[in-house]
Amino acid sequence: MARRTMSLLPHWSSRVFSVELNGTPFYFSTQEKHRGEEVPRVFRGNDGQCYSLLVCSSDTIRRAKFYAELKDKLLTNLPPECHLSPMCSFLPNIKDSLLKGYFLTDTSESSSPTERLLRDLTQRDPVLVCSYLRGETGGVWTQHLWSDGDSHTMQMPKDYYVVPAEAPEHHPSTLNIINSDVFYSFEEAYQVLEKCGDIIPEARAVLALLPSREEPRRKPDFPVIVIEGLDATGKTTLTESLRDALGASLLRSPPHCLSPMRARFDREPPLIRRAFYALGNYITAEQIGQEGMKTPVIVDRFWHSTAAYAIATAVSGPVCNLPAEGSEVYCWPSDLLQPSLVVCLTLDPEERRRRLRDRGQGKTEEEQELDHNQLFRLKVEKAYQRISGPVCVTVDASPPADQVLQQVLLLIRGKCHL
Numbered sequence: 001m002a003r004r005t006m007s008l009l010p011h012w013s014s015r016v017f018s019v020e021l022n023g024t025p026f027y028f029s030t031q032e033k034h035r036g037e038e039v040p041r042v043f044r045g046n047d048g049q050c051y052s053l054l055v056c057s058s059d060t061i062r063r064a065k066f067y068a069e070l071k072d073k074l075l076t077n078l079p080p081e082c083h084l085s086p087m088c089s090f091l092p093n094i095k096d097s098l099l100k101g102y103f104l105t106d107t108s109e110s111s112s113p114t115e116r117l118l119r120d121l122t123q124r125d126p127v128l129v130c131s132y133l134r135g136e137t138g139g140v141w142t143q144h145l146w147s148d149g150d151s152h153t154m155q156m157p158k159d160y161y162v163v164p165a166e167a168p169e170h171h172p173s174t175l176n177i178i179n180s181d182v183f184y185s186f187e188e189a190y191q192v193l194e195k196c197g198d199i200i201p202e203a204r205a206v207l208a209l210l211p212s213r214e215e216p217r218r219k220p221d222f223p224v225i226v227i228e229g230l231d232a233t234g235k236t237t238l239t240e241s242l243r244d245a246l247g248a249s250l251l252r253s254p255p256h257c258l259s260p261m262r263a264r265f266d267r268e269p270p271l272i273r274r275a276f277y278a279l280g281n282y283i284t285a286e287q288i289g290q291e292g293m294k295t296p297v298i299v300d301r302f303w304h305s306t307a308a309y310a311i312a313t314a315v316s317g318p319v320c321n322l323p324a325e326g327s328e329v330y331c332w333p334s335d336l337l338q339p340s341l342v343v344c345l346t347l348d349p350e351e352r353r354r355r356l357r358d359r360g361q362g363k364t365e366e367e368q369e370l371d372h373n374q375l376f377r378l379k380v381e382k383a384y385q386r387i388s389g390p391v392c393v394t395v396d397a398s399p400p401a402d403q404v405l406q407q408v409l410l411l412i413r414g415k416c417h418l
């Protein structure tokens with residue numbers, strides 16, 4: 001713990017902190033001298049004792065696992081007078097500098113139970129705790145960085161004044177997307193699952209199914225067409241009709257061989273879950289390589305889904321927080337087979353909901369999120385459009401199924417010379 005704190009200290013005063021209150025971020029930073037700046041919004045009128053908890057470990061798996069557990073741990077053990085808000089800390093425009101955690105306000109009579117819990121956390125878990133104190137006159141707040149086992153009643157390594165900070169140019173949640181939420185090579189995703197082998201037995205089962213990377217793959221002789229879109233936009237209906245109309249092979253990502261492991265990975269934090277889906281694409285790519293030597297290939301979801309859902313989940317807030325068009329975040333992995341054409345089905349939200357209702361199946365958590373959270377749906381669609389690499393054409397899927405099929409067949413014949 002001490003080493004972890006020390007490595008952060010040189011950059012500590014350059015860090016910006018963001019606390020999200022009712023979905024709105026409030027930014028503040030720290031400085032060594034008090035220069036009479038305003039008190040940051042999050043501290044104004046705050047009568048409680050405030051703390052920040054930032055998850056911090058060089059072991060990325062431990063960090064991801066602990067962040068996922070931390071909220072439950074806090075909600076279960078903190079006194080009811082405590083209020084938790086999502087928070088993060090970052091170095092503006094510095095990739096991989098994001099630390100995620102929670103801002104805690106405690107309005108209970110005695111702060112001792114909360115401090116005991118926080119002290120236990122700093123001793124056992126990869127978490128960095130700061131407490132905040134109001135100055136005598138009320139106009140100044142200081143941040144106290146706890147070192148191993150310290151509480152703010154003990155000598156702190158350093159006190160900093162908190163001051164309001166500007167909103168950063170790039171939303172902080174975009175800083176850690178690369179190789180935490182989206183993987184741009186087989187190797188990067190492989191390493192995540194390899195490190196999980198001891199704690200998640202299913203990770204070993206996935207690794208055993210992966211293709212060997214020794215020989216470069218030949219481009220398939222026949223066209224490869226990927227069908228993408230949010231759930232219930234008609235991908236299954238269309239891919240099956242295309243298979244029959246074109247005498248094509250029909251594949252999907254994740255591939256069927258990963259179905260027994262999928263539910264387990266869906267319960268894991270984004271780092272592990274997204275690595276699983278990324279590797280699924282490489283297994284499907286291997287199958288495409290084989291089938292594409294014999295027939296055209298239709299694929300139900302591929303890398304667009306993996307990247308767009310991951311980016312939309314990682315980036316909180318409105319659509320404008322997404323990385324801009326042209327960002328490296330949207331680049332196609334250099335070692336992943338590129339389809340000849342990607343067709344992205346879109347549907348009016350009301351019609352999509354009607355189809356979901358008619359289908360009457362149980363929904364995954366993420367599907368429910370899509371249903372309830374219009375913002376998330378818009379972010380997935382925007383990310384779909386921004387992904388670079390293969391040609392991607394958006395098709396309105398609201399006409400009857402046979403009309404959608406005819407339109408897509410026309411597109412395929414035009415673009416893939418079938």
Ligand SMILES: Nc1ncnc2c1ncn2[C@@H]1O[C@H](COP(=O)(O)OP(=O)(O)OP(=O)(O)O)[C@@H](O)[C@H]1O
Pocket residue numbers: 229230231232233234235236237238355356358359397398399400401402404
């Ligand atoms: N063009 C269409 N017009 C009307 N209903 C359609 C159309 N295409 C599909 N449907 C119906 O909408 C529902 C969802 O379609 P489908 O299962 O093909 O979507 P999907 O994109 O594969 O969904 P998911 O990703 O959740 O598996 C089904 O009940 C299907 O019969």
Ligand SMILES: Nc1ccn([C@H]2C[C@H](O)[C@@H](COP(=O)(O)O)O2)c(=O)n1
Pocket residue numbers: 231253254277278280281301302303305306307309364366
């Ligand atoms: N290639 C893929 C396919 C799917 N996913 C993820 C994205 C969503 O969380 C979910 C949607 O799949 P469905 O429920 O329609 O089977 O699976 C992915 O990341 N990559």
